Each structure stands twice: as structure tokens, then as C-alpha cells.
Amino acid sequence: xxxxxxxxxxxxxxxxxxxxxxxxxxxxxxxxxxxxxxxxxxxxxxxxxxxxxxxxxxxxxxxxxxxxxxxxxxxxxxxxxxxxxxxxxxxxxxxxxxxxxxxxxxxxxxxxxxxxxxxxxxxxxxxxxxxxxxxxxxxxxxxxxxxxxxxxxxxxxxxxxxxxxxxxxxxxxxxxxxxxxxxxxxxxxxxxxxxxxxxxxxxxxxxxxxxxxxxxxxxxxxxxxxxxxxxxxxxxxxxxxxxxxxxxxxxxxxxxxxxxxxxxxxxxxxxxxxx
Amino acid sequence: xxxxxxxxxxxxxxxxxxxxxxxxxxxxxxxxxxxxxxxxxxxxxxxxxxxxxxxxxxxxxxxxxxxxxxxxxxxxxxxxxxxxxxxxxxxxxxxxxxxxxxxxxxxxxxxxxxxxxxxxxxxxxxxxxxxxxxxxxxxxxxxxxxxxxxxxxxxxxxxxxxxxxxxxxxxxxxxxxxxxxxxxxxxxxxxxxxxxxxxxxxxxxxxxxxxxxxxxxxxxxxxxxxxxxxxxxxxxxxxxxxxxxxxxxxxxxxxxxxxxxxxxxxxxxxxxxxxxxxxxxxxxxxxxxxxxxxxxxxxxxxxxxxxxxxxxxxxxxxxxxxxxxxxxxxxxxxxxxxxxxxxxxxxxxxxxxxxxxxxxxxxxxxxxxxxxxxxxxxxxxx
Numbered sequence: 132x133x134x135x136x137x138x139x140x141x142x143x144x145x146x147x148x149x150x151x152x153x154x155x156x157x158x159x160x161x162x163x164x165x166x167x168x169x170x171x172x173x174x175x176x177x178x179x180x181x182x183x184x185x186x187x188x189x190x191x192x193x194x195x196x197x198x199x200x201x202x203x204x205x206x207x208x209x210x211x212x213x214x215x216x217x218x219x220x221x222x223x224x225x226x227x228x229x230x231x232x233x234x235x236x237x238x239x240x241x242x243x244x245x246x247x248x249x250x251x252x253x254x255x256x257x258x259x260x261x262x263x264x265x266x267x268x269x270x271x272x273x274x275x276x277x278x279x280x281x282x283x284x285x286x287x288x289x290x291x292x293x294x295x296x297x298x299x300x301x302x303x304x305x306x307x308x309x310x311x312x313x314x315x316x317x318x319x320x321x322x323x324x325x326x327x328x329x330x331x332x333x334x335x336x337x338x339x340x341x342x343x344x345x346x347x348x349x350x351x352x353x354x355x356x357x358x359x360x361x362x363x364x365x366x367x368x369x370x371x372x373x374x375x376x377x378x379x380x381x382x383x384x385x386x387x388x389x390x391x392x393x394x395x396x397x398x399x400x401x402x403x404x405x406x
Numbered sequence: 407x408x409x410x411x412x413x414x415x416x417x418x419x420x421x422x423x424x425x426x427x428x429x430x431x432x433x434x435x436x437x438x439x440x441x442x443x444x445x446x447x448x449x450x451x452x453x454x455x456x457x458x459x460x461x462x463x464x465x466x467x468x469x470x471x472x473x474x475x476x477x478x479x480x481x482x483x484x485x486x487x488x489x490x491x492x493x494x495x496x497x498x499x500x501x502x503x504x505x506x507x508x509x510x511x512x513x514x515x516x517x518x519x520x521x522x523x524x525x526x527x528x529x530x531x532x533x534x535x536x537x538x539x540x541x542x543x544x545x546x547x548x549x550x551x552x553x554x555x556x557x558x559x560x561x562x563x564x565x566x567x568x569x570x571x572x573x574x575x576x577x578x579x580x581x582x583x584x585x586x587x588x589x590x591x592x593x594x595x596x597x598x599x600x601x602x603x604x605x606x607x608x609x610x611x612x613x614x615x616x617x618x619x620x621x622x623x624x625x626x627x628x629x630x631x632x633x634x635x636x637x638x639x640x641x642x643x644x645x646x647x648x649x650x651x652x653x654x655x656x657x658x659x660x661x662x663x664x665x666x667x668x669x670x671x672x673x674x675x676x677x678x679x680x681x682x683x684x685x686x687x688x689x690x691x692x693x694x695x696x697x698x699x700x701x702x703x704x705x706x707x708x709x710x711x712x713x714x715x716x717x718x719x720x721x722x723x724x725x726x727x728x729x730x731x732x733x734x735x736x737x738x739x740x741x742x743x744x745x746x747x748x749x750x751x752x753x754x755x756x757x758x759x760x761x762x763x764x765x766x767x768x769x770x771x772x773x774x775x776x777x778x779x780x781x782x783x784x785x786x787x788x
Contacts, residue, residue, distance in 0.1 A: 145522065148517050156531060158662070161556070178556060221434070222433075222437050238782070239779070243445070247449070247771075251767040254750055282441070309426050339539030339542075341539065342726065374545075385534065385537055
């Protein structure tokens with residue numbers, strides 16, 4: 132390749148990229164400066180100015196206000212993510228290495244479940260949860276997220292296990308390993324990257340979810356997203372509070388994205404079915 | 407001797423295999439049953455509810471079967487004008503959201519594909535909104551589009567006058583049309599598409615395909631000219647719908663959040679195009695623009711299709727973002743997802759809510775089912 136020299140074209144590319152990056156980061160700047168401002172200071176002329184001095188009062192207030200909901204979100208996300216990942220791994224194993232007649236029909240039917248607008252199952256779901264006594268609380272929401280997470284976790288693991296050479300499975304079978312033996316000694320040990328992708332994906336999806344959370348939980352079980360929408364939706368809001376809340380709600384998924392971005396993108400692209 | 411020892415083990419192994427097959431099936435079964443109930447069973451129940459007059463919170467409500475009356479009301483009854491405007495809103499939102507995401511995504515991907523330093527930092531910046539909740543995005547942009555602050559006062563930072571754009575609070579509606587003209591409009595769009603297809607078949611010398619598409623176009627055109635489209639029963643009186651300008655802010659926020667997704671997809675696609683191909687075109691004297699126009703863009707077409715389907719089905723069921731940005735009660739920015747929530751869960755009109763949900767499901771299925779079918783079929787052929 133030729134040595135890159137400073138041409139007007141390259142300068143233009145960098146200028147465009149830097150401008151666009153600034154544009155994409157503008158909301159982040161706004162969140163940070165508003166969250167750390169004294170509410171008395173938030174007025175028309177200084178919306179874009181840096182907080183002077185930096186005021187932690189609003190942020191501490193937000194932490195106190197959001198703490199129960201952050202706890203609810205954590206109690207919801209951890210079991211729901213792990214359960215749907217484990218079930219997805221088993222399903223992916225069966226659908227990639229133990230194909231039975233009809234598997235090619237069942238798999239797309241399972242997949243369709245991840246595309247439906249959840250409004251189309253919400254009324255029966257609401258009635259069902261009420262009839263088994265799980266309406267309003269976190270356990271019911273865990274059940275819902277595990278079930279509707281199955282299509283995507285199954286898809287990611289199925290595509291992941293499809294890369295494992297069938298010879299390896301056959302060799303293990305000849306050595307006397309059965310269905311569970313092959314999973315335990317061959318598939319599961321090499322599943323770590325698959326589990327990372329699936330866990331990150333489910334964690335992000337469930338943490339960020341709103342429709343199920345707002346319709347199926349009562350006030351004391353509200354996850355962070357519902358609380359945030361309530362706080363920001365009220366009349367005459369002090370904007371430092373919702374901004375601090377938005378920051379709190381965003382931090383866990385942002386941290387995952389920044390530290391494990393590579394796996395996050397893999398999950399993202401898997402969503403377009405072909406993996 | 408060999409036969410004597412081998413056949414029992416082979417037999418045992420086969421039995422073993424059968425047992426494993428059963429185990430595999432049994433391990434999948436719970437998921438299959440759960441999805442059968444929670445997806446298909448519940449959709450069935452929603453559909454059934456949509457054919458009744460179920461409303462109110464009674465424990466054992468008296469529910470009568472009314473056939474497709476709820477759907478009929480949604481599409482023709484004067485009281486349900488909001489639902490029809492919701493469909494129009496969804497159409498325009500989807501259109502501009504797709505254009506925004508595809509355009510921005512392609513621009514970002516092409517820029518990042520120019521061998522730039524710090525590519526991964528830029529990529530991280532453009533993609534990070536994807537990790538956020540629609541509720542977080544909505545809350546932030548609600549503040550940014552505050553008519554008396556945020557974006558509007560940004561010009562004052564460099565000494566200019568503040569903008570006076572009302573954003574979400576805008577009540578203007580442009581590109582208005584009469585709902586009663588909708589059958590005619592749709593028919594004409596179909597005719598234009600068919601004519602265009604026929605022209606392409608003609609260029610490809612596919613006579614029969616050209617005759618079929620051209621013939622269909624002529625028939626539909628005749629039907630319109632003879633007043634067939636005007637005879638389709640819609641609303642009893644003229645009804646104006648159009649593009650609510652309040653959506654512009656929501657489209658910007660949604661594009662900000664999801665253009666990173668198209669960027670990632672296009673970037674993956676660009677990386678998959680062999681370098682020799684571009685080099686060869688350049689050697690043949692193609693300008694950089696021509697390389698993109700004639701070599702790269704056509705190769706990215708399958709990615710565009712995937713992105714249109716994934717993003718399109720997201721925008722057809724959009725709910726959280728608008729809920730957080732404009733609130734559920736802001737009629738100008740209403741969409742079917744929000745109307746369903748209000749109708750069923752605030753108004754307790756479960757039958758009508760169910761009917762709205764089924765319309766949403768049909769819209770999504772029209773996009774997703776052919777996509778799933780073709781992608782999975784091509785996978786089996788490999």
C-alpha cells in the first residue's frame with residue numbers, strides 16, 4: 132500500500148468524523164452537565180454551560196430515589212438472563228447436533244416469537260399471570276423474560292454450535308458419550324464465548340425493557356425504566372433529577388458495552404437471524 | 407467371530423442412540439411447550455378476544471361474539487379516527503426512520519472504511535446509543551427538544567439567535583390527504599411499481615414476466631378509472647390525515663439511537679468485499695465515487711434488505727421511545743403500540759385493544775415471515 136499523505140480528502144474525512152462524533156456525544160454532554168447542576172441554575176441562558184460549581188446534591192437525591200428500582204432491575208435481570216441463557220444453550224445444542232424430523236419447522240416457529248409485537252400477547256399474558264398469582268411482582272416478570280428470551284438465545288447458541296465439527300461429536304459418541312456426556316465434555320466447555328454473547332444481550336435487553344415492566348408490575352416492583360419514565364413524565368420537573376436517573380439507568384448497560392463491546396456487536400448482528 | 411462380537415455392541419449403540427434422541431427431544435420440549443403457549447396460544451386468545459365485545463374489569467364479564475366488528479370500527483368508525491392517524495404516523499415514521507438510519511449508517515461506515523486512525527474509538531461513539539434503553543434515550547431527547555431550551559438555544563452558545571422550533575409540541579400536519587382516497591392512492595402506487603417492474607423485465611428481455619406485470623398494471627388502472635377504487639367503503643365522511651411534524655424530533659432521536667446498528671452491518675459488509683475488486687476498478691479508471699456507485703453499493707444490497715427488515719419491524723411496533731419522549735397522552739405523536747396500551751390497560755376496552763394488537767401483529771408478520779422463510783431456506787440449501 133502507498134504511504135498515506137496529508138491530502139485535502141483525508142482532512143475532510145477526519146473533519147467529518149470528528150463533527151459527527153461530537154453530534155453523537157452531544158446528548159451525553161447534556162446529561163452530564165444537567166445531572167450535576169444545582170436545579171436553581173438550570174435556566175434558558177445556561178443550559179449548555181458547565182455546572183459551576185459541580186453539584187452532587189441532585190445526583191445523591193437521584194440515587195436515593197432510584198435505589199429500590201435499581202435493586203428491582205438487578206433482581207429481575209440476573210436470574211432471567213442466566214435461565215434464558217442455560218435453556219438457550221440446551222436448545223441450541225439439540226437443534227444443531229440432534230436434529231430430529233420436524234426440527235426445521237419447529238425452529239422458525241420458535242424464532243418468530245422474538246419478532247412479534249408483544250402487545251399481541253399482552254392481554255392473555257396479563258390474565259395468565261394474575262390467575263397463577265404472579266402478577267405484579269418480579270418473579271412473574273422473570274418468567275416472562277425467560278420465555279420471550281428463548282428465541283434469541285436459542286438462535287445464537289444454535290448458530291454458535293453449528294460451527295463445532297460434527298466429527299468431534301461423533302468421535303465422542305463412539306467413545307461411549309451420550310447426549311448429556313457430549314454436552315458436558317465437549318459443547319459446554321467451548322461455550323464460554325457463546326455464553327458471553329448471550330448473557331450480554333439478554334442483560335441489555337431485559338435491563339432496558341419497558342412494555343412488560345409497565346404493564347405487569349405494581350409500584351413496589353417497578354424496574355428502573357418505569358421509574359425513570361414516571362419521573363421524567365411528570366409536570367414541572369426539575370431536570371437534574373431525570374438526567375441523573377437516565378445516567379444511573381444507562382450505566383450498567385453502557386459499562387457492559389464499553390468493556391465487552393466486541394461480544395455486544397456479535398449479539399447485535401445475530402439478531403438479523405443469519406449470524 | 408467378528409460378527410458375533412460386533413452385532414451386540416452395534417445393537418447396544420443403536421439403542422443408546424435412540425435413548426439419546428429421546429433425551430434430546432425431551433430437553434427441547436419445555437421450551438417448545440412454553441413458546442407454543444406464550445406465543446401461539448396467547449396470539450390465538452388475543453385474536454379471539456378481538457372478535458368479542460369484552461370490556462370492563464368484571465371478574466367474569468359477559469362477553470359476546472361480534473365477529474370483525476372491532477376491526478370494522480377501527481377502520482371506518484368516526485370515533486376511531488385516532489387509530490387511522492396512528493397508521494399514517496407509523497407509515498411516515500417508518501419511512502423517515504429507515505431513510506435516516508440507512509443514510510447515516512452508510513455514511514459512517516464509508517467514512518470509517520477509509521483507513522482512519524482511531525477507528526475503534528469512532529465506532530464505539532457511533533454505536534453506544536444502541537446499548538441504551540429507549541426510555542433513557544426518550545428522557546434525554548425530551549429535554550433536548552424542550553421548546554425553551556436544549557437544541558433550540560444551542561445557537562446562542564456561539565452568539566446567534568435561539569431557534570423557535572416547537573418540536574414535539576408542534577401541532578402542524580403537512581402532506582394531508584383524504585382517507586377516502588386511500589384505496590385509489592394505494593392502487594396507483596401498485597400500478598407504478600408494476601410498470602417499473604415491467605420495464606425492468608423488458609430490459610432483461612423476459613417477455614412473459616413483462617406481459618404479466620404489465621397486464622396486471624393495466625387491469626388495476628382500468629379498475630381505478632372505472633371508479634372501482636372510489637366504490638371501496640371507507641369512512642362515511644371525508645377525513646383528513648397527514649404527516650404530523652411533531653414526529654421530526656422523534657425520528658431524530660430514533661435515528662441517533664439505531665444508526666450505529668446499520669453502520670455496524672455496513673462496515674461488516676464493506677470488510678467482506680475483497681480489496682482486489684476495488685483496485686481492479688480503479689485500475690480501469692473508475693473514480694472513487696464510481697467505485698462506490700457501481701461496485702460497492704450493489705454488493706451491499708442484501709445488507710440493506712436485512713437492515714430494512716430488522717429496523718422496519720422495530721419501527722412498526724415502536725412504543726417505549728414515544729412513551730418516554732412525548733408521553734402516552736400526546737395525540738399528535740400517537741402510534742398503534744401506545745393506543746393499544748391506552749385502550750386495553752387504561753380504558754379496559756380489551757376487545758378493541760386486542761384488535762389493535764392483531765393489526766400490529768399482521769403488519770410485522772407481513773415483513774418478518776417472508777424474511778424468515780427465505781433466510782432459513784437458503785441456509786438449508788447450503
